[in-house]
Amino acid sequence: MAAAFKQPGWLRGALGMVLAGAFGFGLVVALRAISGLPVFQTEQTGYPHIVVPLITAPLGFLAGFGCFDYWLRWAVGAPTVPEDHSQHGAKSWKDYFRFNTDHKVIGIQYIVTTFFFFFVGGLMAMLIRAELAQPGTQIVDASTYNSLFSTHAVLMIFVFVIPVFAGIANYVLPLMIGAPDMAFPRLNALSFWMLPIAGILFVGSFLAPGGAFDAGWTGYAPLSTGAPLGQSFFNLGVQFAGASSIATALNFLVTIITMRAPGMNFWRMPLLVWANLSTSLLVVAATPFIAGAQFMVLLDRALGTQFFQFAGGGDVVSYQHIFWFYSHPAVYIMMLPGFGIISEVISTHARKPIFGYRLMALALIGIVVLSYSVWAHHMFVAGMFSWLRVPMMITTLLIAVPTGIKIFSWLGTLYFGKIHTYSTAMLFALAFIVTFTIGGISGVMLGMVPIDIHVSDTYFIVAHIHFVLFGGSVFTIFAGIYHWFPKMTGRMYDEKLGRVHFWGTLLGTWGTFIPMHWVGMDGMPRRVADYAEQFGNWNLLISVFAFMLGAAQLVFLYNMIVSWRYGPRAEGNPWRAKTIEWQVSSPPPVFNFDEIPRVVGGPYEFGVPGARHAIMAGEGAEVPEPKPSVVGST
Amino acid sequence: MIGRLPIAKMLAVTVALTAAISAVMLQIHWDGQQGSTAAPKIDHLLDVMIVLSSFVFALVMVMLFYALWKFKAKPGDESDGEPIHGNTRLEVAWTLIPTIIVLFGAGYSWKVLDDIEEPAANPLKVQVFSQQYAWSFGYPGKGEAWSQGELHVPLNRQVHFKMHAQDVIHSFWVPEWRIKKDNVPGITTTAIVTPDRLGTYQLICTELCGFGHATMRAKVVVEPAPQFREWVAGLRERVPAPLMESVIQDTEVNPIPVGAGGA
Numbered sequence: 054m055a056a057a058f059k060q061p062g063w064l065r066g067a068l069g070m071v072l073a074g075a076f077g078f079g080l081v082v083a084l085r086a087i088s089g090l091p092v093f094q095t096e097q098t099g100y101p102h103i104v105v106p107l108i109t110a111p112l113g114f115l116a117g118f119g120c121f122d123y124w125l126r127w128a129v130g131a132p133t134v135p136e137d138h139s140q141h142g143a144k145s146w147k148d149y150f151r152f153n154t155d156h157k158v159i160g161i162q163y164i165v166t167t168f169f170f171f172f173v174g175g176l177m178a179m180l181i182r183a184e185l186a187q188p189g190t191q192i193v194d195a196s197t198y199n200s201l202f203s204t205h206a207v208l209m210i211f212v213f214v215i216p217v218f219a220g221i222a223n224y225v226l227p228l229m230i231g232a233p234d235m236a237f238p239r240l241n242a243l244s245f246w247m248l249p250i251a252g253i254l255f256v257g258s259f260l261a262p263g264g265a266f267d268a269g270w271t272g273y274a275p276l277s278t279g280a281p282l283g284q285s286f287f288n289l290g291v292q293f294a295g296a297s298s299i300a301t302a303l304n305f306l307v308t309i310i311t312m313r314a315p316g317m318n319f320w321r322m323p324l325l326v327w328a329n330l331s332t333s334l335l336v337v338a339a340t341p342f343i344a345g346a347q348f349m350v351l352l353d354r355a356l357g358t359q360f361f362q363f364a365g366g367g368d369v370v371s372y373q374h375i376f377w378f379y380s381h382p383a384v385y386i387m388m389l390p391g392f393g394i395i396s397e398v399i400s401t402h403a404r405k406p407i408f409g410y411r412l413m414a415l416a417l418i419g420i421v422v423l424s425y426s427v428w429a430h431h432m433f434v435a436g437m438f439s440w441l442r443v444p445m446m447i448t449t450l451l452i453a454v455p456t457g458i459k460i461f462s463w464l465g466t467l468y469f470g471k472i473h474t475y476s477t478a479m480l481f482a483l484a485f486i487v488t489f490t491i492g493g494i495s496g497v498m499l500g501m502v503p504i505d506i507h508v509s510d511t512y513f514i515v516a517h518i519h520f521v522l523f524g525g526s527v528f529t530i531f532a533g534i535y536h537w538f539p540k541m542t543g544r545m546y547d548e549k550l551g552r553v554h555f556w557g558t559l560l561g562t563w564g565t566f567i568p569m570h571w572v573g574m575d576g577m578p579r580r581v582a583d584y585a586e587q588f589g590n591w592n593l594l595i596s597v598f599a600f601m602l603g604a605a606q607l608v609f610l611y612n613m614i615v616s617w618r619y620g621p622r623a624e625g626n627p628w629r630a631k632t633i634e635w636q637v638s639s640p641p642p643v644f645n646f647d648e649i650p651r652v653v654g655g656p657y658e659f660g661v662p663g664a665r666h667a668i669m670a671g672e673g674a675e676v677p678e679p680k681p682s683v684v685g686s687t
Numbered sequence: 688m689i690g691r692l693p694i695a696k697m698l699a700v701t702v703a704l705t706a707a708i709s710a711v712m713l714q715i716h717w718d719g720q721q722g723s724t725a726a727p728k729i730d731h732l733l734d735v736m737i738v739l740s741s742f743v744f745a746l747v748m749v750m751l752f753y754a755l756w757k758f759k760a761k762p763g764d765e766s767d768g769e770p771i772h773g774n775t776r777l778e779v780a781w782t783l784i785p786t787i788i789v790l791f792g793a794g795y796s797w798k799v800l801d802d803i804e805e806p807a808a809n810p811l812k813v814q815v816f817s818q819q820y821a822w823s824f825g826y827p828g829k830g831e832a833w834s835q836g837e838l839h840v841p842l843n844r845q846v847h848f849k850m851h852a853q854d855v856i857h858s859f860w861v862p863e864w865r866i867k868k869d870n871v872p873g874i875t876t877t878a879i880v881t882p883d884r885l886g887t888y889q890l891i892c893t894e895l896c897g898f899g900h901a902t903m904r905a906k907v908v909v910e911p912a913p914q915f916r917e918w919v920a921g922l923r924e925r926v927p928a929p930l931m932e933s934v935i936q937d938t939e940v941n942p943i944p945v946g947a948g949g950a
Contacts (some may be wrong), residue, residue, distance in 0.1 A: 363873025
């Protein structure tokens with residue numbers, strides 16, 4: 054029994070959590086007693102004896118679970134354990150519940166965990182729509198309603214959309230660039246294990262006195278600084294999700310820059326790799342801002358600092374500047390990896406090289422640069438210095454240009470191709486183009502200050518954000534999951550169920566979110582549990598479509614679970630794609646490649662006679678050394 | 688490559704589809720009733736955007752569905768498409784044309800913004816006080832006359848609302864006026880409105896401010912100037928001292944409009 058506690062794992066993790074939690078609790082109690090303060094402070098923003106253990110206990114769990122073992126041995130000068138790869142790869146399902154350094158295992162861990170939170174968040178959306186089906190309050194009271202939409206948004210953003218892309222890229226990206234793993238496998242594992250902690254803190258806030266955080270996912274001060282204890286759970290959850298995100302982004306950057314297979318220069322990288330390179334650049338520079346903003350709120354709450362209290366010399370609007378300096382780039386963090394997925398899917402299923410590959414890559418970089426200069430378009434009515442509005446409007450509208458380049462280039466890719474629509478992945482990719490165009494159009498309208506003054510903080514915003522985040526990001530996530538499902542599981546999914554899921558999702562998305570534009574422009578504010586009678590019929594319709602949208606996701610869940618277990622075996626390359634991950638078995642061997650492949654051409658050379666993207670192990674002899682490839686515009 | 692496509696027909700369908708979508712979309716008054724001088728300007732900008740957006744949407748639809756109709760693989764066809772890697776002219780076109788469209792949109796928006804915020808001579812100054820979950824208003828004359836939960840303004844005279852939040856951020860929105868502005872603790876924010884339609888409207892809080900957010904409303908009455916003067920004269924209460932204090936201590940943001948040389 055004692056030996057079980059010495060091995061890294063769940064038992065030692067639980068022990069670490071209890072000890073570290075007790076340490077945090079004891080520290081607060083002791084320090085307060087010494088200072089002559091009342092030992093327990095239970096004003097709603099206080100509770101230091103809960104807030105501090107919320108920081109220490111997860112760290113204790115991570116330490117006990119084994120996330121720091123290797124580094125700690127170095128740090129304290131203990132003899133290091135020679136790497137025997139015992140923590141690498143999965144032989145049974147149990148290995149997915151361990152500290153594992155294999156990027157493929159981590160990828161699956163990410164995807165399954167994030168989809169768990171997708172369904173929890175989705176359930177909250179169903180409750181929200183049930184409440185909004187009729188005017189008046191029927192199911193939940195106004196406070197609970199505020200908690201529900203806040204938690205819904207936070208789960209979907211911080212523990213679904215952002216990390217699920219990290220999960221897909223974790224699995225696919227090293228294979229795509231011909232690398233045996235990520236650059237820092239242990240850091241990769243640590244990144245993953247911080248994620249469930251964030252999710253548990255968000256959901257766990259429902260147990261806090263005063264209920265879950267209810268100041269919206271934006272958590273504007275001073276509403277958030279004066280909110281009940283649940284808000285501190287949000288402040289801390291964001292730290293774990295953010296740290297996870299930053300560490301993963303660093304890992305991707307180093308992996309992409311240093312671990313590409315020989316011959317893969319920047320202009321031979323698949324666009325998914327370009328997309329994750331751009332995303333990671335955003336994450337490493339922007340995410341510290343939300344971490345900072347939430348720490349400042351936490352300090353205002355727990356230590357009585359006055360960052361955002363005007364009475365104490367603080368500045369209320371500055372919270373929004375810091376927050377949106379992250380959270381606007383964040384919408385591209387939630388979109389660029391999806392752009393990469395769509396490029397892979399469309400090129401493969403249209404059997405065509407990507408139209409204007411270089412411009413596609415440069416458009417990603419253009420979005421990265423521009424996205425740092427548009428944050429204040431969320432604040433046109435916020436009372437900030439008014440001169441900033443017009444410059445921010447211009448940059449905001451200009452960001453439509455690189456985005457438009459991507460849309461038109463995907464369409465151009467279809468021309469003179471051989472378009473196959475049997476795959477659900479391709480259906481989602483094509484539907485994404487339509488839905489995202491609508492979301493882009495409403496985005497341009499919102500970027501215009503006079504229109505924004507009218508529709509800001511109305512259901513128009515709710516419609517826009519869901520068109521770009523559900524019709525945009527989530528459609529690309531589904532496209533990616535279906536596309537790489539055979540690679541990840543070694544099984545094929547059921548295309549018939551895939552189609553049911555697709556049509557249910559498409560009609561559900563449009564039926565739910567299109568009418569929201571109308572009620573918003575007509576005068577319905579967002580974030581309200583109750584609304585005027587005149588919007589009753591539209592809201593009932595929206596709710597009906599929302600339930601259909603929810604039901605369609607159950608078809609997806611069933612399809613994934615059953616196909617993973619019983620689906621027909623997948624070949625290595627069922628879609629006849631060119632990129633490297635498809636040239637190995639499904640699922641790939643533990644260390645990906647017996648011999649690192651040699652890259653000799655562009656990634657999408659469909660229809661080019663004799664063109665190769667990569668030469669795999671054992672086939673080098675018969676392929677002559679190729680001429681430099683010509684990709685991009687001709 | 689482009690020569691092999693029926694470009695003229697595709698463009699014709701795009702234009703026809705644009706016209707059809709715009710014709711339907713422009714029939715509907717999306718933003719509801721117009722109640723201020725700013726409303727027709729903002730709605731006109733929206734209409735222009737609807738036509739431009741219809742064109743973009745129609746273009747994408749025509750491009751997508753033509754490709755799906757023309758280039759769909761026959762069952763069993765395992766061959767690849769043509770190895771076309773791009774077309775510099777097309778790529779330049781779909782970079783430059785959207786740039787021109789959005790810059791036009793930005794310029795037009797800027798003009799509308801300047802128009803609707805143009806200060807007029809002799810405006811009426813009304814203090815707006817917001818707190819969880821109620822609105823109240825201060826009028827010049829007799830010290831500051833105070834009205835709780837009911838806002839009256841005269842017809843066709845520019846009103847400068849000076850807003851003061853007492854606790855958290857609230858936001859002032861009368862949909863018929865198309866004007867919205869956050870009330871922020873510690874600063875005075877300003878909204879400029881010239882109501883030009885008589886009637887009773889609703890003031891809606893649009894910034895999440897707590898559990899009572901959905902019910903934080905006030906009645907708005909736009910009436911002819913004589914009735915308005917009478918109504919103000921009939922107000923018995925004065926603005927309470929704590930609220931007056933926020934008027935004095937709140938910092939004014941942007942006291943000078945940008946056009947007048949301030950920044």
